[in-house]
Amino acid sequence: MLMEKVAEILAEASAEAVEPRFRALAAGEVMEKAPGEVVTVADREAEQIISRRLRELLPVPVVGEEAVSADPELARSLHTEPAVWLVDPVDGTSNFVAGRPDFAVMAALVRAGQTVASWIWQPVTGTAYSAELGAGAWRDGHRLTCPPPAAEPEKWRGVLKSRFLDPAAHHRLRANARAFDHLDPGRSSAGIEYPLITVGEQDFILYWRTLPWDHAPGSLLVSEAGGRSARLDGLPYRPEAPGCQEGLLVAADPEQWERIHRILLDGDSPA
Structure with missing residues (x-):
């Protein structure tokens, strides 16, 4: 009810x-x-x-x-x-x-x-x-169940919301993201962006600023649809007061989340 x-x-x-x-x-x-x-x-x-x-x-x-x-x-x-x-x-x-x-x-x-x-x-x-x-x-x-992603990272599509990162980190992420098929600028609305993952229109989103009212609804939606929403240290997302903790990676599949994290944050080869 x-x-x-x-x-x-x-x-x-x-x-x-x-x-x-x-x-x-x-x-x-x-x-x-x-x-x-x-x-x-x-x-x-x-x-x-x-x-x-x-x-x-x-x-x-x-x-x-x-x-x-x-x-x-x-x-x-x-x-x-x-x-x-x-x-x-x-x-x-x-x-x-x-x-x-x-x-x-x-x-x-x-x-x-x-x-x-x-x-x-x-x-x-x-x-x-x-x-x-x-x-x-x-x-x-x-x-809802997230569709299985393509096996190759070269076919993955994602969004980097890196506006609030410092310039060096922003540049590094953008360079590492060249391993993927396409980067979308995003829709300027978490309530539009998260559902796109559950229907296969996006494979991942990396957010930096994570205001709780923006991210609690969609994070649970993706997780319950079989995807993963976790902080950059790998811990599951929990809503925090503004400014307490930033950085959030969301993906359509838990294994895919790990591979995206290694490519984006560590610069590993997608192979």
Whole structure:
């Protein structure tokens, strides 16, 4: 019941606060919350709706992207509370503002520091993804399993989100990534990018900055679909307060994850 109810909450909040403003934002409805980062009235209203309704389902703290922007201490709940909700009301706000369709509405439930359930709603396509720890991943109610990757790294496609790395590390990663078939620039929305792995459109993604509301939903989705989402030291992903730990490699297959890690981080030959 919880899985279905949260999916309904995200879709209904999107229909009320987000979708009517897509390509229809009025003057004054887009603000800069930090240098280079924008927020809209849709983000704030959707988060308020989702947070209130999630607390009605399970009365635990809600760590929402916009709430943390106003009160950074709220993110400490991830480490101090036995359970918290994570909410990203519009993942891909820059796309939303520009009228591009790559944005999503996301939530996750975290218990004892581990993501146990997650939801991704893609409003433009009307596609719902969900995952439950130990129980699997779904797209529109159908079980998801990551397709097996090609055997040769030369055929693998991926995304490097290395904007926040220092120049030397950025250059090294880009040089090592020449071993792969193709690097995509990404979609500027984790809620769009993670599902691409589960359907075989991408083989891997390397993220550096890993804000918890961006990555908890998709990491669980990929893991429950048979892939692997892990920190660069190999430990499984767990959502952390912003700035606590960075770097995350996501791949469609655990063995493939190891090979990608060796090629990207260590510069090993793909052979």
